[in-house]
Amino acid sequence: xxxxxxxxxxxxxxxxxxxxxxxxxxxxxxxxxxxxxxxxxxxxxxxxxxxxxxxxxxxxxxxxxxxxxxxxxxxxxxxxxxxxxxxxxxxxxxxxxxxxxxxxxxxxxxxxxxxxxxxxxxxxxxxxxxxxxxxxxxxxxxxxxxxxxxxxxxxxxxxxxxxxxxxxxxxxxxxxxxxxxxxxxxxxxxxxxxxxxxxxxxxxxxxxxxxxxxxxxxxxxxxxxxxxxxxxxxxxxxxxxxxxxxxxxxxxxxxxxxxxxxxxxxxxxxxxxxxxxxxxxxxxxxxxxxxxxxxxxxxxxxxxxxxxxxxxxxxxxxxxxxxxxxxxxxxxxxxxxxxxxxxxxxxxxxxxxxxxxxxxxxxxxxxxxxxxxxxxxxxxxxxxxxxxxxxxxx
Amino acid sequence: xxxxxxxxxxxxxxxxxxxxxxxxxxxxxxxxxxxxxxxxxxxxxxxxxxxxxxxxxxxxxxxxxxxxxxxxxxxxxxxxxxxxxxxxxxxxxxxxxxxxxxxxxxxxxxxxxxxxxxxxxxxxxxxxxxxxxxxxxxxxxxxxxxxxxxxxxxxxxxxxxxxxxxxxxxxxxxxxxxxxxxxxxxxxxxxxxxxxxxxxxxxxxxxxxxxxxxxxxxxxxxxxxxxxxxxxxxxxxxxxxxxxxxxxxxxxxxxxxx
Numbered sequence: 001x002x003x004x005x006x007x008x009x010x011x012x013x014x015x016x017x018x019x020x021x022x023x024x025x026x027x028x029x030x031x032x033x034x035x036x037x038x039x040x041x042x043x044x045x046x047x048x049x050x051x052x053x054x055x056x057x058x059x060x061x062x063x064x065x066x067x068x069x070x071x072x073x074x075x076x077x078x079x080x081x082x083x084x085x086x087x088x089x090x091x092x093x094x095x096x097x098x099x100x101x102x103x104x105x106x107x108x109x110x111x112x113x114x115x116x117x118x119x120x121x122x123x124x125x126x127x128x129x130x131x132x133x134x135x136x137x138x139x140x141x142x143x144x145x146x147x148x149x150x151x152x153x154x155x156x157x158x159x160x161x162x163x164x165x166x167x168x169x170x171x172x173x174x175x176x177x178x179x180x181x182x183x184x185x186x187x188x189x190x191x192x193x194x195x196x197x198x199x200x201x202x203x204x205x206x207x208x209x210x211x212x213x214x215x216x217x218x219x220x221x222x223x224x225x226x227x228x229x230x231x232x233x234x235x236x237x238x239x240x241x242x243x244x245x246x247x248x249x250x251x252x253x254x255x256x257x258x259x260x261x262x263x264x265x266x267x268x269x270x271x272x273x274x275x276x277x278x279x280x281x282x283x284x285x286x287x288x289x290x291x292x293x294x295x296x297x298x299x300x301x302x303x304x305x306x307x308x309x310x311x312x313x314x315x316x317x318x319x320x321x322x323x324x325x326x327x328x329x330x331x332x333x334x335x336x337x338x339x340x341x342x343x344x345x346x347x348x349x350x351x352x353x354x355x356x357x358x359x360x361x362x363x364x365x366x367x368x369x370x371x372x373x374x375x376x377x378x379x380x381x382x383x384x385x386x387x388x389x390x391x392x393x394x
Numbered sequence: 395x396x397x398x399x400x401x402x403x404x405x406x407x408x409x410x411x412x413x414x415x416x417x418x419x420x421x422x423x424x425x426x427x428x429x430x431x432x433x434x435x436x437x438x439x440x441x442x443x444x445x446x447x448x449x450x451x452x453x454x455x456x457x458x459x460x461x462x463x464x465x466x467x468x469x470x471x472x473x474x475x476x477x478x479x480x481x482x483x484x485x486x487x488x489x490x491x492x493x494x495x496x497x498x499x500x501x502x503x504x505x506x507x508x509x510x511x512x513x514x515x516x517x518x519x520x521x522x523x524x525x526x527x528x529x530x531x532x533x534x535x536x537x538x539x540x541x542x543x544x545x546x547x548x549x550x551x552x553x554x555x556x557x558x559x560x561x562x563x564x565x566x567x568x569x570x571x572x573x574x575x576x577x578x579x580x581x582x583x584x585x586x587x588x589x590x591x592x593x594x595x596x597x598x599x600x601x602x603x604x605x606x607x608x609x610x611x612x613x614x615x616x617x618x619x620x621x622x623x624x625x626x627x628x629x630x631x632x633x634x635x636x637x638x639x640x641x642x643x644x645x646x647x648x649x650x651x652x
Contacts, residue, residue: 012559013567016492016530016567017494017498018495019498019499020500023501
């Protein structure tokens with residue numbers, strides 16, 4: 001039985017959306033391969049990848065019977081075609097022609113066409129293709145960075161779309177790094193922080209004088225400090241390690257603004273512990289400063305005015321609500337009692353500090369969700385310092 | 395889960411009656427069998443036959459709202475037959491999904507059924523005399539497509555239209571390979587006109603099942619009672635011609651080759 005006229009098939013197909021037609025495994029549009037003159041092929045202005053060693057490729061081509069893998073191009077509709085994939089091949093072929101090799105001037109090309117769809121424009125898709133065709137390359141740090149800068153807005157569109165459809169959940173950063181970049185989200189953060197690196201810093205990384213991780217730390221400094229550091233590095237007066245840069249950073253008083261964060265909708269009204277400007281220099285000892293006592297005290301409520309020593313030591317084990325012990329002033333004169341009192345005071349302080357840790361986690365989480373790397377770093381540092389201090393005195 | 399879809403572009407040929415009774419025939423003959431009945435017709439007639447609770451989520455909710463199949467599946471008056479019901483809201487599903495561009499329109503039901511399909515051995519689907527998104531989703535999961543026909547030219551034409559517009563169109567658009575398993579003759583009366591129709595179908599390349607569903611003198615009345623009382627023919631008149639016909643068809647269906 002002969003198939004009926006194509007008119008009927010197309011009616012059904014014309015009502016169904018692209019996703020249905022293509023997703024079903026129906027044959028996709030085929031892209032023809034054309035022989036195009038190499039001089040009609042122009043590089044893509046969005047190509048941020050270096051063309052490494054075209055001579056080597058030219059040599060390989062010579063050995064391999066002048067074989068050229070089909071390039072991917074898009075018709076510019078003005079007689080020229082722009083490249084999506086094949087910049088190096090183009091360079092190699094041009095080289096060979098220049099030096100007079102007996103090869104055809106035409107090369108095989110897959111002529112592609114990108115369409116706008118609901119999510120991304122044709123141009124977006126072209127950029128993705130450009131980047132994807134380089135996924136197997138060894139890339140410099142800054143090629144990677146440029147890639148990320150280019151692709152992030154596109155990834156964001158896709159993320160927002162999927163989030164709205166409830167197909168995914170979680171932070172954008174994780175989605176971005178998991179699905180688009182073969183790197184962890186902390187590596188992504190590091191790479192993105194590199195965008196603040198001054199050009200001299202970039203050079204240092206490219207020359208191998210500074211590692212990516214060290215550069216990420218350097219990038220968090222103000223520009224003039226970056227300059228200063230790099231000069232010292234050049235003169236050999238400072239190390240290129242992460243620790244060295246951190247020390248360099250800390251030794252310069254940095255004026256940081258109090259980050260304005262929403263307090264987690266939780267229990268207390270306690271202000272988080274404010275680190276001193278030069279927090280590393282101030283040791284935390286058993287005597288707590290005047291300002292912080294009232295703040296921390298709000299988490300503490302007095303259960304019973306008259307508490308025996310026994311009851312006090314019992315309650316020392318409860319975390320959150322610690323009753324203020326009724327310390328007999330006269331007893332302080334007694335050495336034994338004084339020691340006890342000091343220990344009790346220390347534990348009270350440490351408990352107060354420990355209570356801050358969940359707040360830090362909250363802020364870190366909030367900052368991560370909002371993509372706020374600066375705040376995240378600040379709270380991470382604060383938490384780290386808290387833990388250090390607590391463990392010092394435990 | 396093997397899925398049987400009953401169709402014809404002509405209405406009133408008996409798809410719903412046959413589908414519902416066929417499901418019952420299966421569980422009568424094979425008590426261990428678990429059957430899922432899907433009503434894909436917005437008229438919801440099959441749902442009514444199976445005493446559906448129309449307040450529960452149904453096929454529309456699955457297609458449009460992404461409702462889990464488990465929520466939309468309800469028990470019927472038969473212990474081993476479960477139902478996904480339909481009602482006029484299916485019209486909305488059919489239209490609104492056509493306008494969607496972000497997701498595939500053809501495999502929504504398939505995906506929804508994935509978690510529950512191992513609970514059932516058989517799925518019987520009643521379709522409307524039409525082509526739309528819900529029918530598309532049923533074809534997507536169909537293993538056996540059965541054309542129901544009566545023996546007049548309109549009905550036969552409906553079968554031809556089913557093949558032409560649905561099967562060919564579907565296969566072409568979505569690169570599939572669906573075929574009509576065969577034609578089941580309903581309301582058969584042994585006369586010249588009937589035999590002419592059957593011959594025409596066979597000549598046109600259709601496979602016609604050997605079991606015909608006869609129209610005996612009392613069949614119409616029996617089916618009328620069965621329909622109105624939401625019962626199967628097997629509960630009303632188990633030895634009636636129609637009942638025997640359904641059982642014969644069942645045997646041919648499972649014994650026959652694909």
